[in-house]
Amino acid sequence: MKRFFTFLIIAFGAAPLLFSQVTMTRASHGFSSGQNHECQEVLYQDPGASGTNCVWDFSKATLLDKIESVSNLSDEIYGQGTIRAERNDGVEFFFATTESANEYWGYKAGHTTYQLTEPIVKTKYPQTFNTQFSGKFSGTISREGFSYTSNVEGTYSTHADGIGTIILPNGTSMTALRVKTTEGHNRFERVKYLWYAQNVRLPVFVTLEDYSIATDGTKKLIDSQSFLNTKAKSPLASNLLADDFEYQVFPNPFRDNIKVSYYLPEKAIVTIELFASDGTKLVTLVSNQEQSGAQTISQNLSQYTQQLGVYLLKINIGDKTYSEKLVKTY
Numbered sequence: 001m002k003r004f005f006t007f008l009i010i011a012f013g014a015a016p017l018l019f020s021q022v023t024m025t026r027a028s029h030g031f032s033s034g035q036n037h038e039c040q041e042v043l044y045q046d047p048g049a050s051g052t053n054c055v056w057d058f059s060k061a062t063l064l065d066k067i068e069s070v071s072n073l074s075d076e077i078y079g080q081g082t083i084r085a086e087r088n089d090g091v092e093f094f095f096a097t098t099e100s101a102n103e104y105w106g107y108k109a110g111h112t113t114y115q116l117t118e119p120i121v122k123t124k125y126p127q128t129f130n131t132q133f134s135g136k137f138s139g140t141i142s143r144e145g146f147s148y149t150s151n152v153e154g155t156y157s158t159h160a161d162g163i164g165t166i167i168l169p170n171g172t173s174m175t176a177l178r179v180k181t182t183e184g185h186n187r188f189e190r191v192k193y194l195w196y197a198q199n200v201r202l203p204v205f206v207t208l209e210d211y212s213i214a215t216d217g218t219k220k221l222i223d224s225q226s227f228l229n230t231k232a233k234s235p236l237a238s239n240l241l242a243d244d245f246e247y248q249v250f251p252n253p254f255r256d257n258i259k260v261s262y263y264l265p266e267k268a269i270v271t272i273e274l275f276a277s278d279g280t281k282l283v284t285l286v287s288n289q290e291q292s293g294a295q296t297i298s299q300n301l302s303q304y305t306q307q308l309g310v311y312l313l314k315i316n317i318g319d320k321t322y323s324e325k326l327v328k329t330y
Contacts, residue, residue: 022163022177022198024127029201031083031097037202038230040064042169045226047193047207050178052129054164055253055329056195058205061169061226100125111144120156120183129177131160137183154185165253165327166195166205169228173252176204187213197232204232249313253327256302260285262315266292271316274301274326277309 043062048054085093091109095102096119103119116139124133134157142149162178176195183190189211194203210223247262260272272286282304286297305311305328315322 021128022175022196024123024177024196025125026097026099026102028198029123029127029196030102030125031085031095039206039227040230042226042228044224045205045207047178047180050161050180052163053327054162054178056162056164056166056176056178056205058169058226059167059171059251061228063169063228095122106139111146112141113144114141114152115139118153122158122181123179124158127160127177127179129160129163131158133158152185154183156181156183158182166197167251168205168232171250172232172248173250174200174204174232184213187215189213189219200229200232202229202231204229247315247322247324249324249326252324253329254301255329256305257298257300258326259296259298260313260315261294261296263294264290264292264317268292268318269316270295271314272297273314273316274304275312275314277311282311 041064042058043064045058045061048056083095083097085095087093091107093107094105096105097103101121102123102125104116104122105119106113106115108114116137118136118138120137121133121135124131134155136153136155138151138153140149141152158179158181160177160179162180164176164178165173166176167173174197176197179194179196181192181194183192191209191211193207195205197204206227206229208223208225208227209221211219212222213219247260250259250261252258262270264270267289269289270286271284273284274282276282283301285299301311308328311326311328313324313326315324
């Protein structure tokens with residue numbers, strides 16, 4: 001059967017960090033009319049570890065050109081759904097979103113209609129690290145013109161099981177919350193891993209695994225895919241955008257070398273300093289009056305960061321200060 005679920009449908013469907021937390025709310029991550037979304041398939045990536053302070057490094061993943069999907073969200077009533085997501089191949093998905101949850105109500109593809117009477121809850125708001133919930137879903141699959149209708153029912157579970165840093169195939173790194181969802185019916189199970197960033201509405205990365213289940217309960221992997229949110233490819237997507245000043249620090253976590261890229265809207269005095277976790281200043285990387293435009297510096301920090309742990313980078317632009325926590329790894 002042709003795959004009906006690409007990145008959009010994959011997507012919908014508290015221990016503190018050393019750095020920022022990710023909290024999913026309707027305002028920050030919910031559906032709304034008028035959204036557009038693009039994704040690109042990459043060579044399958046193992047989802048890696050769960051827990052706190054994880055590092056999911058997908059920087060070496062190979063981009064695949066064969067799938068690119070664009071979805072448009074608009075208001076439309078379909079059963080209980082209030083949001084219609086139309087993919088560029090004509091497949092339509094239907095959702096209902098409230099202040100407390102996002103629900104999936106089915107899809108329509110050609111002559112086939114999958115309509116749920118008991119939906120799958122994809123997200124419960126607010127959703128943070130270690131949020132868990134589960135439930136049952138039921139509905140029908142029918143084919144127009146074929147007099148065919150079949151009942152479908154199953155179970156689903158969601159666990160926000162990881163928080164840490166994700167490094168995307170383009171090299172962008174950002175703090176991310178990983179959400180694992182499992183949907184099963186009959187002898188089939190779909191497991192999805194979705195990574196959400198605080199400043200990107202839809203998942204920045206997705207890994208999908210499909211399993212067949214034998215009569216004795218044995219599971220066999222039959223298909224696996226990974227997808228990149230192309231809107232998360234901007235090199236400035238993971239950092240601050242304030243008062244027309246943009247910057248990125250990469251990689252983070254780092255070993256020895258870092259790059260700091262920033263854009264100045266006008267000429268300004270720039271100072272960039274590195275501090276230990278106890279506040280001790282270790283080195284001044286930049287202290288200059290710089291012209292407007294894009295700037296990039298590269299620095300080997302090995303002599304200043306011999307201990308593993310957290311360091312603080314302070315960027316001073318005129319009378320404003322921006323801070324970025326850096327994690328030193330092996």
